[in-house]
Amino acid sequence: MNSPERPAETPAPDVPTWSTQPTYSNLGEIRANLLPSKAHRLRTAGSLLADPKPPPLPKKTLIRTQSLPTYGASSPSPTHTGKPQGPLLGPHSVDESQEGDSQVGPASPLAELTFSTPDAELGRFFQDLHNLEAVHATLAAWQLASLGAIHARLHARLAGGCPGPCHPSHSFRFLDNSHCVDSGDALYYRVVRMDEDAWHILAAKVSKPGAEAPDPWGLELQASLRPHFNIQSLCGLVPERVLPAAPWRGPATLVAEVPERTVAQWLAEVGVRRPPEFARAAALLLLQLSAALERLEERGAASAELRPENLLLMTPRGCATTGVPRLLLADFGRVRPMPIGALGAHARPLGCLLRAMLGPAATPPDTSLAAGLEHLAAQLPRLLPSAARIRGALQALLWGPGPALRGDGAPLGPWLRVRRALLALHLAEYAVGGEAPGLEDWLCCEYLAEATEGSVTRALALLWD
Helix, strand or coil: CCCCCCCCCCCCCCCCCCCCCCCCCCHHHHHCCCCCCCCCCCCCCCCCCCCCCCCCCCCCCCCCCCCCCCECCCCCCCCCECCCCCCCCCCCCHHHHHCCCCCCCCCCCHHHCCCCCCHHHHHHCCCCCCCHHHHHHHHHHHHHHHHHHHHHHHHHHHHCCCCCCCCCCCEEEECCCCCCEECCCEEEEEEEEECCCCEEEEEEEEECCCCCCCCHHHHHHHHHCCCCCCECCEEEEECCCCCCCCCCCCCEEEECCCCCEEHHHHHHHHCCCCCCCHHHHHHHHHHHHHHHHHHHHHCCEEECCCCHHHEEEECCCCCCCCCCCEEEECCHHHEEECCCCCCCCCHHHHHHHHHHHHCCCCCCCCCHHHHHHHHHHHHHHHHCCCHHHHHHHHHHHHHCCCHHHHHCCCCHHHHHHHHHHHHHHHHHHCCCCCCCCCHHHHHHHHHHHHCCHHHHHHHHHHHHC
16 A cells, blocks of 8 residues: 655644643543542543642633624624725735735844833834834734734644554543444544543544445545644554444544534534524634645645535534534545646535535525625636635635725735734733633634735635636
8 A cells, every 4th residue: 555645744833832732521421431540640631630620721811702803794893894994004014024025123033022021122123113114013013923822822722632642551441332423434432542641532433334445545644644623633543352342343543533513413403594693603614624625735635525424523622512613624535636737626525515504595695704605605616716715715704804895995914904903902802701712713813813915815806806
């Protein structure tokens, strides 16, 4: 069996450098299924030691009480996107600095610029405090760097720690006697993996009898990928006879993320009559899927089919079960090498999935976001954009800029500056609300931290040209 080609990869924003975060679980539920833990075991990732006090939150974690500002949907947030009240002035953009312009400010690390910085040291960051334009440019660059740091912290909390591969010293035990999710081709069972220092709750992925044989190329590619928030992570195999009561025969694949349902089940719960807030939830799920497909395209691979029953959903770590779920691309048995020079390998499958999620075409869209999704579904098979462009279009539909701003000819660089500043203020205003930011906050931070004038222009062209 030949291994898939693995071209050199450059570090991506979704591969942070933080230390491994603990994976917390329902202690009462686990104590009912496992032997009492030893008193000397360490509190490491996934530890099941009883502790009446909740674990401490990460330092400097921003918190909020309301959702982020959105484009095309009503919101009490002061940062609601809409037609600007006046022109966006200014000839320069922070995005020009992202693309090679070094004239934003001094070379001192902006991370050292804080509220506690003494006045005598401000000259390290501002060459001339009398030059208002230069001061604004430096502050804008600082806001951009801060959003990147917030994005990394949120990613660490939402994803949790990586349990790592299996070792011979590990032992296993069932947490439940029945499967937790029935997907199109596999059943998932919750399993506890134990060693002397840590216990992790994983999922045993068992192929259904009679299911189509997966393509080995895609499975090897999945095992070779770097961790990604929206791609199922493999931990190894459950050896035979380790779980005598297992309802399957032969080895099972262990995955790090424990799914809770599929997109097909989620659609069935929503019903045929889609509520007004459905369009936003669908856009956020498709945004996550396009991010996973973008990673595949970077590796020269494409999924031959995107079926709702094989797309998994789970609650992000530290978030409410009623919030936006985390989507996982898990069906690598249908992943194939992408033909050289092929364009838009995922455009048609994503368009079909979007149509299926939106419901019957005869139903008129009830929100501007739903109308934008309908238009995007029509554009995908016609223009065959890459997954990266589709992701940018979904970001623009969710958080702007809208067609009205584009029609006014307002410059995108100043718009990005305004939105970044308003997002930072929005997070600060709700920092004392007692509620941590959620998945949508993280996705919005990702958009505004990585967007450039060029990327936003390409997104708007896909949507409205």
